[in-house]
Amino acid sequence: MTSLSDLPIRDDLRGQEPYGAPQLDVPYALNTNENPYPPSERLVKALGEAVADVAGTLNRYPDRDAVALRDDLAAFLDADTPGLGLTGRRVWAANGSNEIIQQVLQAFGGPGRAALGFEPSYSMHPVITRVSGTRWVNAFRDEDFGLEPERAVAAVEEHRPDVVFLTSPNNPTGTALPLEAIEAVLKAAPGMVVVDEAYAEFRRAGTPSALTLLGGHPRLIVTRTMSKAFAMAGTRLGYLAADPAVIDALLLVRLPYHLSAVTQAVARTALAHGAELLGGVEALRRERDAAVAWLRAEGFAVADSDANFVLFGTFPDRRRVWEAMLGEGVLIREVGPPEWLRVSVGTPEEMAAFRTALKNAMKESL
Known part of the structure; x- marks a missing residue:
């Protein structure tokens, strides 16, 4: 049998591990930051109808530039952050934000x-950077997972990167950045800031959102x-908002017809039902804040979170805690600093199961 080491792959890929969170069949999957609330029956019907509408044209290529979808995304961002005045000309879309990052x-x-980033942060930033043949520079975050503007500027001035990644809210810590830091x-950055x-x-x-900084900053890219x-x-x-010239640059590297007709139809239908889909966000915020308060009351260190997950610790042996919780059917994530764990915010039932499993795991570790 031929193994990977027998193939003439690029030298910089040898010894690398593919990205991937564990995909296990468990009652409570709280490890990949998914929204736990599925589409309603009404939306499922609308999505089915949208796909049926394009099914008869699948012998043809889709809209290569996803013009209508980009217009819809611009309208959504304008409603989310009033006063932007965005049009589809300043928005780009791709297969998940990872493809957006790859194209950038x-x-x-x-x-x-x-490319420079401040870890701990999204683990795919350095992965995609290296795969693109770009050198990755890690400048590290502050001890509280924040990022002081002076430290950030010093790192940029030292390394002079062509691309800077700022993640806000940050994954896996949940920490948001002040606009002053951005x-x-x-x-200070000589190149692009994502x-x-x-x-x-x-x-x-x-x-605030970095979208408010788009005016007057042609090298700023905000991804969603x-x-x-x-x-x-x-x-x-995934999609981004930026200066129209940035979109022109991405057109040079995107694959032809990269977004299928089905993807475009489903995304546009979801945007049309945005109020329903985003209706669960406030409930998840409440569950997140309740989880933070409970974990702190239990004596854990917890990072402030503006996301739908919570990073908590610290554990001398986090693997032991992770395995104990998995044994009770609760899957969380080993990610970030070595002594910390991350839980995605789920439904009230899922979070109750998380609290019970964590308490039991801590008893076992004593």
Whole structure:
């Protein structure tokens, strides 16, 4: 049998592990930050009708530039953050925010170029960076998982990266960045600045979006996704807002017809039913805040969260706790700093199961 080591793969890929959270059949899957509320029967019917409408045209290529979808996404962002004045010309869409990140690195990174991030952060940023042939530089976050503007600027000035990744709210910590930190990086960065806002809809009241900085910052890219708040993880639809020139750059590297007609139809239908899909966001915020309060009352260290997950610790042997909880049917995530664990916020029933399993796991570890 031929093994991977026998193949002439790129040297920089040798010894690498593929990305992937455990996919296990358990009663309570709280490890991938999914929205636990599925589409209603009414929306399922609408989605089916949308797919049926395009089914008869699947012998033809889809709209190559997803013009109607981008217009709808621009309208959604304008409603979410009033006053932006966005049009589809300033929005781009792809198969999940990961493809968005890949296209950005293909256009602005590559051999001889570098991308900088502040870990712990989204683990796919360095993975996609390296796969694109770009050098990854980790500048690290503060001890409380925040990012002081002065430290961020110092890292940018030292390394002079072609792309800077700022994640807000940050995954896996849930930490949101103040606009002052983002503005400081924008002023210092010689290249593109990508603010990953995959969890933006879950942010607490008063937490601003980097979308408000788009005016006057042509090198700013703000990425979003429909996988989280929209409960459309299976659709695989990510998007960004930026200056029109950025969209022109991405057109140079995107694959032809990269978004299927079915994906575009499903995403547009979801946006049309946005009020329903986003209706569960407030409930998840309440569950998140309740989880943070409970964990702190139980004596755990907990990172402030503006997302739909909570990072908590610390554990001398987090694997032992993770396995004990898995034994009770609750799957959470080993991610981030070595002594911490992350739980995705679920339904009240799921969170009750999480609390019970964690208490039992802690008893076992004594």
